[in-house]
Amino acid sequence: LVWWGHKDHGAVADDVVERVARRVFEGMGLIVLHSGHFSKIFKRLMGTPCTLKWREAGERERLWVTSPSHPIAEGIGEYFELENEEMYGEQFAVPEPLETIFISWFQGGEVFRSGLTYRRGAGNVFYFRPGHETYPTYHDATVHKVLRNAVKWAHNPQGRNSAILKAPNVPVEKALEPIVERGGKLHAPGEAGFR
Structure with a gap:
């Protein structure tokens, strides 16, 4: 599932x-895009407020690949740039990720962990920062490649039958x-322990 949202999370x-x-x-x-960081589902899965700094100024963003051997970064190169984006800056109130795939640098000087992976139960979760609604981010060929790679990575057919x-x-x-x-004892023999 790919999740993007903005003002109407509630x-x-x-x-x-x-x-x-x-x-x-x-x-x-689950792949959560841009302002989906503040969605109910992402906050539910992270267990944190998922807050951050931001500025809407159409800044150039350079996304550095920090984990080049990760399947999500396959075919991306050392970095890629988006000419106009909304700035997200640290501190990003999320749990420590399994992996950080991308770190962004913005023209105004801020940095941000822009590609994070998590495991929740048997599910793979990827947060990808770019995607402000007033810029053509989702028309960028490299962003397309990241999203295709992320979908392949997140797909976990054997997890559906998990005993988790x-x-x-x-x-x-x-x-x-x-x-x-x-x-x-609180439970009868054979009774499920968690409800």
Whole structure:
């Protein structure tokens, strides 16, 4: 799923957010673009406010490839530039990523972690910063290549059958090592532990 949003993040129903989160946990890939950093689903999956600095001035952006061997960076080169973009600057209030694929430098001097990967449950998540709605970012050939690479990377067909959401109550007699039961219980034998 590719997610882009801007001013109307709050209009997305909470039950939709939870359904998408569940699918990601089950193995669906998610690619979050630009101001989607402030979407309900991205904040839900990150568990942080996902805030940042920004400036809308049509600045040149240079995106440096910091992980050239990563599949998302395949065929990109050392860096690429976008002539007009909205500046996003650090601090970016997100968890430490698995990998940082791109770091942006903006004409005004700021830098930003612009390509971040995460794993949530069995799902691959990629955040990609470029994409302000008043600039032709999504017509750029290199941006197209990044997005194609990201879709291939995020695709995880075996994750859909993952046991990641199953949390069975393991009876005492099925413990790997013999144990003696003691203490109180909150759940009946065979009852699922997480709801």
